[in-house]
Amino acid sequence: MFYREAGDFKTSYREDNQTFPIRLDRAGYWIALIVAFLVIPFFVNDYWVNAVFAPFFIYAIAALGLNILTGYAGQVSLGTGGFMAVGAYSVYKLMVAFPDVSIVFHVLIAGGITAVVGVAFGLPSMRIKGFYLAVATLAAQFFLVWLFNKVAWFYNYSASGQINAPERTVLGVIVTGPNTEAWAKYLISLVFLVAAAWFARNLTRGMTGRKWMGIRDMDIAAEIIGVNPLMAKMSAFAVSSFLVGVSGALFFAVYLGAAEAGESFGITKSFLILFMVIIGGLGSIFGSFAGAAFMVLMPVLLKNVLVGVLGWPTALAAELEFIIVGALIVIFLILEPHGLAQLWRLTKEKLRLWPFPH
Amino acid sequence: MMDAMNMSTDTNPDSYVTDDGRTIGGVVMDLKNITLRFGGVVAIKDISFDIREGEIRAIIGPNGAGKSSMLNVISGFYKPQEGEVWFRGKKRPPMRPYQVAQQGLARTFQNIALFDGMSVLDNIMTGRLNYMKTNMLQQAIWWGKAEKEELENREKVEKVIDFLEIQHIRKTPVGRLPYGLKKRVELARALAAEPSLLLLDEPMAGMNVEEKEDMSRFILDVNDEFGTTIALIEHDMGVVMDLSDRVVVMDYGKKIGDGTPDEVRNNQDVIDAYLGVAHD
Amino acid sequence: MPEQLLFAMEVTLNGLMAGVLYALVALGFVLIFKASGIFNFAQGMLVVFAAMTLVGVQQGQVPFAHLINTIFGTKVHDFGWTVPTFLAIIVAGAAMVFVAWIIEKYILHHLVGQPDIILFMATIGMWYFMHGFAPLMWGSEVMKLDVGLAQGLNDPVLNATEALFGYGFFLDNLDIVAAVIAAILVASLVLFSQYTKQGRAMRAVADDHQAALSVGISLRFIWVLVWSLAGVVALVAGIMWGSKSGVQISLAEVALKALPVLMLGGCTSIPGAIIGGLIIGVGEQLFEFAIGPLVGGATQAWFAYVLALIFLIFRPQGLFGEKIIERV
Structure with missing residues (x-):
């Protein structure tokens, strides 16, 4: 009943442009933020943070990044895992080399380094399109993982070939290393996620986003009306890789604590993030959240039910997970190529008109 | 110039x-x-x-x-x-x-080249891209310059929308429009560039x-x-x-x-x- | 002749043989891409699935034994018989045709007219699905595949080169068999597409869907046909590959190298797939031989992709692909 635009008159273009044009949505958004920042941190424990919140938040940043590249700018990438590795190894080197600088800067710089690498691997997109480009990005995936495995400098010549996050603090609170408290892990991931979503939203609603979508929808026409395709594609690669790099840095430093390139950032990771974007919704900020939440929660749920309740072996649950995810991808592409975000939009549209059918 | x-x-x-x-x-x-x-x-x-x-x-x-x-x-x-x-x-x-x-120079196309994934408004806004000069960092922050510029250009675009009498479809995705209206939106996009x-x-x-x-x-x-x-x-x-x-x-x-x-x-x-x- | 050069020659020869295997996987891609414009990411997984099915049938394994045992608390594993190799190959081939039919009916049929990139992502979904389904059906242990192909080193080559250069080349019998079978397979595919009614229809569809439809060719039949052919090609590739290194799911990742092969050769060209396969097979062996030791080795992990990437920058349509003309 209250879910209406009616009575909520827009008197300026500014109000017309806002992210949530419906009053109830705006309220919901603020409530969600307040709960996320001021309520949940008091209740979370290690299990919830490690199994759900931290991976959800950190993957959501990567999904935002890939969604900008694939969903908004139309360039499919299968190199996300490799770019996450760049973020992880950059932040590791920075943390070790400059222990006095705040980890927040390290994470941002790691994102910047990843952006540079992303642009380098994105340059071929000037000549190669569609699935050709997707396969070309596999070059980034395999090359980067190989690089971090083979060049000992990147893991500071450690015997195991692993990188381990040293203990660092933000405002006196430990956020990395084995002594990190659950709520600290939770909050730092959340802060980065909210900032990432804010930037992504602003970029995609402005002229940058329109240029990206123009290239996605019809690249030749976009160029003829004045979009510089090189700049548009490279900026998409840069922003996308930046976010993916930040995600990789947090994934290693905050979430895992220790990582090895092939295991943590293999091609499976690239697929995982791509699937988040497809299931969540190509070209949607909300979709990146929904997709990440889904892909994090689904295995947890599956594992709890199959392994926890029914007592099945883990290997079997893992195989079923592959099957379910694969099937879901195909089903979504067939039935709703715009993913969960579109389902959500349709539900809201129905709700707005309720109780009338049209 | x-x-x-x-x-x-x-x-x-x-x-x-x-x-x-x-x-x-x-x-x-x-x-x-x-x-x-x-x-x-x-x-x-x-x-x-x-x-x-x-x-x-x-x-x-x-x-x-x-x-x-x-x-x-x-x-x-x-x-x-x-x-x-x-x-x-x-x-x-x-x-x-x-x-x-x-x-x-601005142009329209014989086989309509609109951006199907975007709304009518966004399509026409693309026509303003040579007038929008804020950099990506300013756009990412949005408050201030980027928003101001967006609203100024929105006003210009609204004039074109009025001129071509397409106010009612402003927020519709162009993919859903009939052929004749698509042609008009395409003209609007070209006009928005003030060529x-x-x-x-x-x-x-x-x-x-x-x-x-x-x-x-x-x-x-x-x-x-x-x-x-x-x-x-x-x-x-x-x-x-x-x-x-x-x-x-x-x-x-x-x-x-x-x-x-x-x-x-x-x-x-x-x-x-x-x-x-x-x-x- | 200097030792290094002989070494390099041997490496090249071995690379050629590895290239044949890549080419076999790439061949399946080309068949599907030509007839339907679908870039089938899952081809490598089809190879693994075909090989697993073959071994499973041959050794009389109970499908889904793992799942059945878990649900019903039973302890089934195999039927206690072994199926003759020849029969097992036929059964596995039939299974691949069945898979093709399922894919057409439940996936492709519903995605007709969608953008290429959506279809591409759907095949990634298929890849993922089979990544779980194959081990669920046949178990996740490394399976030993033996269909009676010659194994071991080839002595005639060893002796001949020994006599010629004073240095014997090590060459696997299996590789030679693979090369011969690949040649036969390609030849029969070409004959099929040139001289049979179905082959002609297939080429017509590849040329122009609409026109083919309008002269009464059933698109669905052709799609099932090419996916079946691709499945059979996958089976052959799976037999070769599995005989060499055993069958396990990680093989699919190696088979992904057929993608750069394909891009190098041009997606629509059968000779392109073969020559691309050989170039990459030889290229990655030689690169590892010459540069590998300097940079820590294992360059095969990325060489094929980087080579294809660099090559595509200069020639986006690949070696034998058709040039794309852009229009407004």
């Missing part, structure tokens, strides 16, 4: 005033001996003509005459093997299509009589109110003769006539090649 503009309007001796009171200035675009080949096929053969400030210039000809190729040469999508394109008194160096657009030269590729193709009348009215209004120079390709002879100040006639990649509608109508070559057949 300013100098060039003054030169073309003020210093030109042969500017004149039309019967309906519009001032036609000097030459804005001059195409000199253009030849365009695709492999062995000659699409345009040694064509020269000019477009003057403030006029409506039509390019007509039967199917396959090379009209669209000509427009693509003007908008920089095809690079002719021979010949020169002069714009505002300067020879245009080889440039990419987006650079041509930045010089003040100094507007290229229209068959703006009335596939429309019914009513839609054609609307479109003709819009074209005349654009030319009249904003003084926009327009070059258009059209099949519909009647419409072309009514709309345009001067007409170029092409056939098999060659120019066979050039002049006012009356002159062209009486040109024997044109009658043989085109009018004679079309008016049977």
Whole structure:
């Protein structure tokens, strides 16, 4: 009943442009933020943070990044895992080399380094399109993982070939290393996620986003009306890789604590993030959240039910997970190529008109 | 840029005033001996003509005459093997299509090239991209410069939306629109760029009589109110003769006539090649 | 002749043989891409699935034994018989045709007319699905595939080169057999597409869907046909590959190298797939031989992709692909 635009008159273009044009949505958004920042941190424990919140938040940043590249700018990438590795190894080197600088800067710089690498691997997109480009990005995936495995400098010549996050603090609170408290892990991931979503939203609603979508929808026409395709594609690669790099840095430093390139950032990771974007919704900020939440929660749920309740072996649950995810991808592409975000939009549209059918 | 503009309007001796009171200035675009080949096929053969400030210039000809190729040469999508394109008194160096657009050319397409995944409003806003100068960091932060710029340009776009009477579909995704409206949105996107030269590729193709009348009215209004120079390709002879100040006639990649509608109508070559057949 | 050069020659020869295997996988891609414009990411997984099915049938394994045992608390594992190799190959081939039919009916049929990139992502979904389904059906242990192909070193080559250069080349019998079978397979595919009614229809569809439909060719039949052919090609590739290194799911990742092979050769060209396969097979062996020791080795992990990437920058349509003309 209250879910209406009616009575909520827009008197300026500014109000017309806002992210949530419906009053109830705006309220919901603020409530969600307040709960996320001021309520949940008091209740979370290690299990919830490690199994759900931290991976959800950190993957959501990567999904935002890939969604900008694939969903908004139309360039499919299968190199996300490799770019996450760049973020992880950059932040590791920075943390070790400059222990006095705040980890927040390290994470941002790691994102910047990843952006540079992303642009380098994105340059071929000037000549190669569609699935050709997707396969070309596999070059980034395999090359980067190989690089971090083979060049000992990147893991500071450690015997195991692993990188381990040293203990660092933000405002006196430990956020990395084995002594990190659950709520600290939770909050730092959340802060980065909210900032990432804010930037992504602003970029995609402005002229940058329109240029990206123009290239996605019809690249030749976009160029003829004045979009510089090189700049548009490279900026998409840069922003996308930046976010993916930040995600990789947090994934290693905050979430895992220790990582090895092939295991943590293999091609499976690239697929995982791509699937988040497809299931969540190509070209949607909300979709990146929904997709990440889904892909994090689904295995947890599956594992709890199959392994926890029914007592099945883990290997079997893992195989079923592959099957379910694969099937879901195909089903979504067939039935709703715009993913969960579109389902959500349709539900809201129905709700707005309720109780009338049209 | 300013100098060039003054030169073309003020210093030109042969500017004149039309019967309906519009001032036609000097030459804005001059195409000199253009030849365009695709492999062995000659699409345009040694064509020269000019477009003057403030006029409506039509390019007509039967199917396959090379009209669209000509427009693509003007908008920089095809690079002719021979010949020169002069714009505002300067020879245009080889440039990419987006650079041509930045010089003040805007166009529509024969097979509608709108961005299907975006709303009507966003599509038209893309027309403003040469006017929006905030960098990506400012846009990412949004508050301040980026938002201000967005709203200023939104206002310009709303004027175009009013002008073309498409307020009601502002937020509709273009993919859902019927053909006639899509054509209008495409025109809106081109107009939003406030071009100094507007290229229209068959703006009335596939429309019914009513839609054609609307479109003709819009074209005349654009030319009249904003003084926009327009070059258009059209099949519909009647419409072309009514709309345009001067007409170029092409056939098999060659120019066979050039002049006012009356002159062209009486040109024997044109009658043989085109009018004679079309008016049977 | 200097030792290094002989070494390099041997490496090249071995690379050629590895290239044949890549080419075999790439061949399946080309068949599907030509007829339907679908870039089938899952082809490598089809190879693994085909090989697993073959071994499973041959050794009389109970499908889904793992799942059945878990649900019903039973302890089934195999039927206690072994199926003759020849029969097992036929059964596995039939299974691949069945898979093709399922894919057409439940996936492709519903995605007709969608943008290429959506179809591409759907095949990634298929890849993922089979990544779980194959081990669910046949177990996740490394399976030993033996269909009686010659194993071990080839002595005639060893002896001949020994006599010729004073240095014997090590070449696997299996590789030679693979090369011969690949040649036969390609030849029969070419004959099939040139001289049979179905082959002609297939080429017509590849040329122009609409036109093919309008002369009464059933698109669905052709799609099932090409996916079946691709499945059979996958089976052959799986037999070769599995005989060499055992069958396990990680093989699919190696088979992904057929993608750069394909891009190098041009997606629509059968000779392109073969020559691309050979170039990459030889290229990655030689690169590892010459540069590998300097940079820590294992360059095969990325060489194929980087080579294809660099090559595509200069020639986006690949070696034998058709040039794309852009229009407005």
